[in-house]
Amino acid sequence: MTDQQTPASATNSAWGGRFSEAVDAFVARFTASVNFDQRLYRQDIRGSLAHAAMLAEVGVLSRDECEQISAGLRAIEAQIAAGDFEWSETLEDVHMNIEARLTDAIGAVGKKLHTGRSRNDQVATDIRLWLRDEIDQISALITLLQAGIIKLAESQAETIMPGFTHLQTAQPVTFGHHLLAWNEMLQRDHGRLIDCRQRLNQSPLGAAALAGTTYPIDRHATAAALGFERPTENSLDSVSDRDFAIEFCAFASILLTHMSRMSEELILWASAQFQFIDLPDRFCTGSSIMPQKKNPDVPELVRGKAGRVNGHLISLLTLMKSQPLAYNKDNQEDKEPLFDAVDTVRDCLRAFADMVPNIQPRSAEMYEAARRGFSTATDLADYLVRRGLAFRDSHEVVGRAVAFGVEQQRDLSEFTLAELQQFSDAIEQDVFEVLTLEGSVAARDHIGGTAPNQVRAAAGRALAALDGRG
Ligand code: ARG
Secondary structure, eight states: OOTTTSOTTTSOOSSGGGOSSOOOHHHHHHHOOHHHHGGGHHHHHHHHHHHHHHHHHTTSSOHHHHHHHHHHHHHHHHHHHTTOOOOOGGGOSHHHHHHHHHHHHHOGGGGGTTTTOOHHHHHHHHHHHHHHHHHHHHHHHHHHHHHHHHHHHHHTTTOEEEEEETTEEEEEEEHHHHHHHHHHHHHHHHHHHHHHHHHHOEEOTTOTTTTOOSSOOOHHHHHHHTTOSEEOSOHHHHHHOOHHHHHHHHHHHHHHHHHHHHHHHHHHHTSTTTOOEEOOGGGOBOOSSOTTOOBOHHHHHHHHHHHHHHHHHHHHHHHHTTOOSSOOGGGGGGHHHHHHHHHHHHHHHHHHHHHGGGOEEOHHHHHHHHHTTTTTHHHHHHHHHHTTOOHHHHHHHHHHHHHHHHHHTOOGGGSOHHHHHTTOTTOOTTHHHHHSHHHHHHHOOSTTSOOHHHHHHHHHHHHHHHHTOO
C-alpha cells in the first residue's frame, strides 16, 4: 500500500521502506511506549511548534507550510486535552502518534515536520521540558511545606520537649527547634532540586539522531523558544544523557528519606506512649475491629513511599550503566521510574504541606516527658565546671547523683540542696536555676542553639530565605 491509500495513523510507515515484513504484533506491543509517554504530549507539541517555526525561519519550510503544521499541532493538542484522541500502539510512541495524526489531518505537508530532527533529540527535549515544569510545581510545594513548618516552629519556640540521642532522653530542647531541624533538611532538598533544574535547562533539540543534521538549523532559536538557557554542547551526549532524570530521583530519594524520618517521629509522637502530638483526624484512619484506634496512615504511607522512590533511583542508575553512546532503546525505560518518582514526591509533599502545619502539639505531655530521664544532668555537670571542677570529674559527680535519683525515682531538680551537696560541696542554692528545663534551654543561647530567642531568630531567617525564592 502506498501512503496515498493508507492513512498514516493506520500503520507505522515511519520506517517501512527498509522492511520487508510488518513488525510482529507482540513485538509492537513490547516495544511501544505510548501507554505511558502520551503524558508528554504537551511538551512534544511545544517542541514541534518551536522546531517548525525555526525551520520556517531558516527557509527549510515555507511560511505557509509552517502555519499549516502549527495549526494542525494545536488542533491535535486540543483533541488530546479533550480526550478525543485515539492513541495507537502500532504507532509506538507519543511522537509518532502525533506526527501521524498531523499528516492525516493536514496531508503531505505534515511529513515535513520531522525534517532535521529525530525522535532521539525529540524525546530528550520532551522529557527535559516536562521535568522542568514538574520541578517548578514541586519547588512550590516544598516552599509551602517549609513555610508551614517554620511558622509552627515560631509558635513553639518556648515549648519544651525532651531531645533524644539513641532515642533515649538526652537534653531538653524546644519543639520549635526540633521543627526547624526538619526545615534544614528541606532547605537542602530544595537546593538540590534547583541544582537539578539548572543543569537540565539546556536544549538537546537539533542533535537529531546523534550527529546533528545537514540542514541549516538554528539551535539557539529553538532553545530560546522553549525557555532553555542554551543548546546542549555535544550531539552524542545530547541524545544519550539522562543525568537529569537520575539527579531528580537522587533528589527525590533524599527528600523521601527526610520525609520518612519526619514520618517516623510523627508516628512515635502520636502514640499513646509519647502523646506529644495529635494528628488531625483527616490524616488518620480507624480500625474495623479496635474501636480506640486512630492510625497515622498518612505518615506511615509516606515512610513507605521512600522505598519506592529509592527503587526508581536504582532503576535509572542501572538503566544507564554501561550504555554505549549514543541513543539506545534502553532509554525508553527512563520514563516510568521518573514519572512515578515525580508523582510520588508531589503526593507526599501535598499531604505533608497540609498535615504537618496542622499537628496539635501537647505541650504539657512534652514537658512532663522532658522532666523524666534526667535531661538536665549535663547542665549540672556544666554548673560544676563553672565552679572549678574539671569536666570529667563533674561528669563522675553527676553520674552518682543520677544513680541516686534513679534509685529514689526523683529528678535532680527534686533533690534538696543538702542532698545535692552530698555529691559535691561546690553546689549552692543557685543550682536550681540550671536544673530547670527552662533554664537548660535558655542557656543554649548561640546561633544554632535551642534557646527560645535563638529559635525565633532562626525562624525569622528561615522565612526570609523562602522569600528569596523565585
Ligand atoms: N519512544 C522512544 C523513547 O522513549 C523514543 C525515541 C525512539 N528512538 C528510536 N530511535 N527508536 O526513548
